[in-house]
Amino acid sequence: MANAGAGSGGSARDDAPRRVRRRLAGGWAAVWLAAAALVTVPTVSGAAPQQASTAGARPAAPAGAPDQAPLQPPSAEGDCDTRVSPDPESGSQNGAAVKRIKERGELIAGVAQNSKLWSHRNAKGDLEGFDIDLVKQLADALLGDSEAVEFRTVPIDRRQQALEHGEVDVLVQAMPITCRSLEGTPEEPAVDFSSPYFExxxxxxxxxxxxxxxxxxxxxxxxxxxxxxxxxxxxxxxxxxxxxxxxxxxxxxxxxxxxxxxxxxxxxxxxxxxxxxxxxxxxxxxxxxxxxxxxxSYGVAVKHGTDDLLRVVNATLEKAGKSAWQKSYDRWLKDRLGPADPPAPQYG
CATH class of the missing domain: 3.40.190.10 (Periplasmic binding protein-like II)
Structure with a gap:
């Protein structure tokens, strides 16, 4: 939604899915937005949950044209090679980053909570979706317990800062692998990505x-x-x-x-x-x-330089590609996107 990708942050609990799925009129849309502030999943420190804009009246635009956004500024993408994730067998899978998670006994995962099919709240208030399945697989690989996870919602504009400041261990948020994210900008610290888990x-x-x-x-x-x-x-x-x-x-x-x-x-x-x-x-x-x-391609993002954690993530993705990926895809995405296979590993 990487992107862009989907926004993250506050979202109303899905207590009444039939109501939420009904086409919204203008008045109900405002109620839906107001409810977004009522959720209980923690956000990363200092970050306000992201909410959809009420849009309001359109600003002035040239005669005969809708309000046109400015042209895209020069791209930060460049020509970098995005296939730079380490092979699981290329080094340690038990370095400082992995040891911190094991000592804590819990994986802290940055996710969305309003991205339907990927990471959203069900009628019971639990997070579910393709990305949530992957987070649980990572927790099982790191800690032997798929439920040993603290989920934190991370607004799109703070995802890379959240990793840099240690507020989350991983971002599993349908986040596109881009040169901009790999190289960083003055506003966004560089991050590292896993091999693609979705194309x-x-x-x-x-x-x-x-x-x-x-x-x-x-x-x-x-x-x-x-x-x-x-x-x-x-x-x-x-x-x-x-x-x-x-x-x-x-x-x-x-x-x-x-x-x-x-x-x-x-x-x-x-x-x-x-x-x-x-x-x-x-x-x-x-x-x-x-x-x-x-x-x-979507990838799991981690703090720049934490190759030991990336190797665990990539090993988990390889294992998931044998069965768990397909099971999760068929449950959440096949009806909308048709048949698909897991991406082949890409290491640099």
Missing amino acids: TGQRVLVPQNSDISGFNRTLKGKTVCTAYGSTGYELLSGDGQEKYGAWMRARPGALDCLMLLQLSRVDAVLTDSGLAAGLADQEDGTRLAGPQIGKD
């Missing part, structure tokens, strides 16, 4: 009755929402505007965009296919349109 690309989400058929000429004159700094942001500030005639409205995360779609303030949402599947599952009045565009 994805960009997908368009639209209302059921929309005439948009994908990322193509049917976007002409339409307003499309995407997350700031995401792959979708780059597409819409380049070819999407010039080639397809789409207008962009950018927001902090995919959930903010979903809210604008629910309120009919935008015509479509562009986000990665994994998060788009979760949004479509959350909102009955929507569908995925057209094929996937491009290719991205």
Whole structure:
């Protein structure tokens, strides 16, 4: 939703899934947002839970055009090789980072709690989804107990800081592996990633009755929402505007965009296919349109330099690829995205 990816932070407990899945009118949307502050999962220190924007009235825009976000600033992606994760057999799996987790007796995992199918609250208030299954596999590998986990919600704009400051051990948050995250920026410390655990690309989400058929000429004159700094942001500030005639409205995360779609303030949402599947599952009045565009990969993020922990993560992913990955995928994602196989290990 990496991205962008999905927003994390506060989300209303899913006590009434039928109600949550119903298409929201403007008044109920405001109630839904207000409820987001009532959850009990801890957030990382000093971080406020992220909430979807109420959108309000549109600011002024050029005549005949929706409010267009500024063009994407120069990309920080560069041409780096993202396949730099260590092979599990290349060194120690019991260094300082792993020893700290074992001494604590608990894995602290940064997750989302409002990303349907990936990491969200069920009717009982428990976190569940594809990412949560993976966290439990990591806890079992590190501590011999899949329940030895403290989940902490981490807002998108503090994910890398949370790792750098030791507030979480791992981030399992449908986070795309990017050069920007690997190299860091003045605002975001560099992090390291595991081998990919999920492959994805960009997908368009639209209302059921929309005439948009994908990322193509049917976007002409339409307003499309995407997350700031995401792959979708780059597409819409380049070819999407010039080639397809789409207008962009950018927001902090995919959930903010979903809210604008629910309120009919935008015509479509562009986000990665994994998060788009979760949004479509959350909102009955929507569908995925057209094929996937491009290719991205999700990885487990850890603090830069903690190779011992990465080796454990990669060994766990290799083991999961033999059966657990497929079982989790079939449960959470197959109905929306169709059949898939686990990504092959990629080490550098």
